[in-house]
Amino acid sequence: MNKLFIGIFLTVLLASGYFGTQQLGANATAAMGCSMIIAGVVGSAPQRKKRSL
Structure with missing residues (x-):
């Protein structure tokens, strides 16, 4: 779990x-x-970064 996600x-x-x-x-x-x-936005953001690399 992401700290940002938990905070939100x-x-x-x-x-x-x-x-x-x-x-x-x-x-x-x-x-x-x-x-x-x-x-949904927070969950999909890391996946997009991985795909672009």
Whole structure:
């Protein structure tokens, strides 16, 4: 696990928890969607670098 990924994941968890207490529906869903997108970008970045080398 990457330290950057762990940091982003914890930040998203905190953000989704905060938004979840504010508005349970839309904000928590949006935070989860953003976390999935960020995880995909962070996960695919090292693979792209390896391919280009």
